[in-house]
Amino acid sequence: MPLDQIADFQDRVRAGRPLRIRGGGSKDWYGQRLEGDILDTRGYAGIVDYEPTELVITARCGTPLSEVEAALAEQRQMLAFEPPHFGPGATIGGTVACGLCGPRRATSGATRDFVLGAKLLDGKGDVLSFGGRVMKNVAGYDVSRMLAGSLGTLGLILEVSLKVLPRPFAESTLRFELGEADAIRRLNEWGGRPLPISGSWWHDGVLALRLSGAEAAVTAARRALGGDEIPEAAAFWTGVREQRLPFFGGSEALWRLSLPSTAGAIALSSAQAIEWGGAHRWLRADSDAAFAQAIRRIAEDCGGHATLFRGGDKSVGVFHPPAPALGAIGARMRAAFDPHHIFNRGRMFLQRED
Incomplete structure (x- = not known):
C-alpha cells in the first residue's frame, strides 16, 4: 500500500x-x-x-x-x-x-x-x-x-x-503583575540565569512563567523568583499553544513579530501579547497597507520581521519580504526542487513564480 x-x-x-x-x-x-x-x-x-x-x-x-x-x-x-x-x-x-x-x-x-x-x-x-x-x-x-x-x-x-x-519530571507556573517594559526586562534577566524556564506569556499586565525540569530545580527556581503559583496550569499553556486564550479571539488581524528578546516595548494602541522570553510579540490590529508598512519598519529597526499570521487583508503580503540576497537564494532552491512550480503555488509569496 x-x-x-x-x-x-x-x-x-x-x-x-x-x-x-x-x-x-x-x-x-x-x-x-x-x-x-x-x-x-x-x-x-x-x-x-x-x-x-x-x-x-x-x-x-x-x-x-x-x-x-x-x-x-x-x-x-x-x-x-x-x-x-x-x-x-x-x-x-x-x-x-x-x-x-x-x-x-x-x-x-x-x-x-x-x-x-x-x-x-x-x-x-x-x-x-x-x-x-x-x-x-x-x-x-x-x-x-x-x-x-x-x-x-x-x-x-x-x-x-x-x-x-x-x-520533564516537574512543572510549575508562576504569575507576576508587571507592565510590558518591566516584563521584557525581567524575562531577559531571568534568561541569563540557570533557571528551568520553559514558557512565558505576558498580556494585559500579567506575566505567566512556566518552569520545567527536575523537582529540585523547579522548587529552587520557584523560591528564587517568587510570584504566585498558578494551579493546574496545563490548560493555560494549551490555550497559549492553540491560541484559545481571549487575546486571540478578537476580530482584528493577528500579527506576529519575531524580534531580538532585548527589543523594548512597542508603543502601539493595538492589543499586544509577548512570549518566548520577549522574542515573540503578538498584535491584534488592522492589516491595511499603511499599517503593514509601519509595523514592518518597526520590526526591521529592531532587527526582526513581521508576519500577518491570521486574518486581515493578505494583499499586503503575509510574510515579511526577504532581503534581496536571501530572496534570490530561496527562489533558486525552489527552482531546483520544483522547477515547474507544481507544489503550493503562491502559498508563500504574492508574486507567481510560474
Missing part, C-alpha cells in the same frame, strides 16, 4: 497540474493563498519506526500529530518544540511544513532543530532522501531541516524523522 500511494503521488506530480498539498487542513488559513488540485496526504500514514531509547521517531506525512504525541506520551517523551495543532486533523507532515512552534520553543529549539531526516517527493516526481534516523547521521548541507517552514513549496514531505525529548 505505501508504495502504491507513492506511485499515485508521482503520477499526480508528473501530470504537470498545480497541486495543493493538504493533510488535515488545520492550517489552510496560514500563508498567502491556496491554489491547485488537492493532493491529500492522509492515506499515507503510520509510524514507521520509534525507538524510545534512541529518542527518535519516524512517521509518514499523513500520520495524525495526535497519534505521534500519544505514542511518545506512553514513553514519557514529547516533541519539545510543542507544535500547535489548530484543529483535530493536524498531520506530522503539515506540522513540519508549517514549522510552527509552541511556548517551549524559546528554550528547547525550533521545529527545524529536531528534524533529523526526511524523504521528499520533488517537482519532477523523484523521491529524495536527506539526513537519517539517528542523531549522529546528519552531516554536510542539511536539506531536511530546510523543509521546516517551507510550506510545501520544495516538495511533498513523504516521511520525516524527528528527535524527541523526555517529558
Whole structure:
C-alpha cells in the first residue's frame, strides 16, 4: 500500500497540474493563498519506526500529530518544540511544513532543530532522501531541516524523522503583575540565569512563567523568583499553544513579530501579547497597507520581521519580504526542487513564480 500511494503521488506530480498539498487542513488559513488540485496526504500514514531509547521517531506525512504525541506520551517523551495543532486533523507532515512552534520553543529549539531526516517527493516526481534516523547521521548541507517552514513549496514531505525529548519530571507556573517594559526586562534577566524556564506569556499586565525540569530545580527556581503559583496550569499553556486564550479571539488581524528578546516595548494602541522570553510579540490590529508598512519598519529597526499570521487583508503580503540576497537564494532552491512550480503555488509569496 505505501508504495502504491507513492506511485499515485508521482503520477499526480508528473501530470504537470498545480497541486495543493493538504493533510488535515488545520492550517489552510496560514500563508498567502491556496491554489491547485488537492493532493491529500492522509492515506499515507503510520509510524514507521520509534525507538524510545534512541529518542527518535519516524512517521509518514499523513500520520495524525495526535497519534505521534500519544505514542511518545506512553514513553514519557514529547516533541519539545510543542507544535500547535489548530484543529483535530493536524498531520506530522503539515506540522513540519508549517514549522510552527509552541511556548517551549524559546528554550528547547525550533521545529527545524529536531528534524533529523526526511524523504521528499520533488517537482519532477523523484523521491529524495536527506539526513537519517539517528542523531549522529546528519552531516554536510542539511536539506531536511530546510523543509521546516517551507510550506510545501520544495516538495511533498513523504516521511520525516524527528528527535524527541523526555517529558520533564516537574512543572510549575508562576504569575507576576508587571507592565510590558518591566516584563521584557525581567524575562531577559531571568534568561541569563540557570533557571528551568520553559514558557512565558505576558498580556494585559500579567506575566505567566512556566518552569520545567527536575523537582529540585523547579522548587529552587520557584523560591528564587517568587510570584504566585498558578494551579493546574496545563490548560493555560494549551490555550497559549492553540491560541484559545481571549487575546486571540478578537476580530482584528493577528500579527506576529519575531524580534531580538532585548527589543523594548512597542508603543502601539493595538492589543499586544509577548512570549518566548520577549522574542515573540503578538498584535491584534488592522492589516491595511499603511499599517503593514509601519509595523514592518518597526520590526526591521529592531532587527526582526513581521508576519500577518491570521486574518486581515493578505494583499499586503503575509510574510515579511526577504532581503534581496536571501530572496534570490530561496527562489533558486525552489527552482531546483520544483522547477515547474507544481507544489503550493503562491502559498508563500504574492508574486507567481510560474
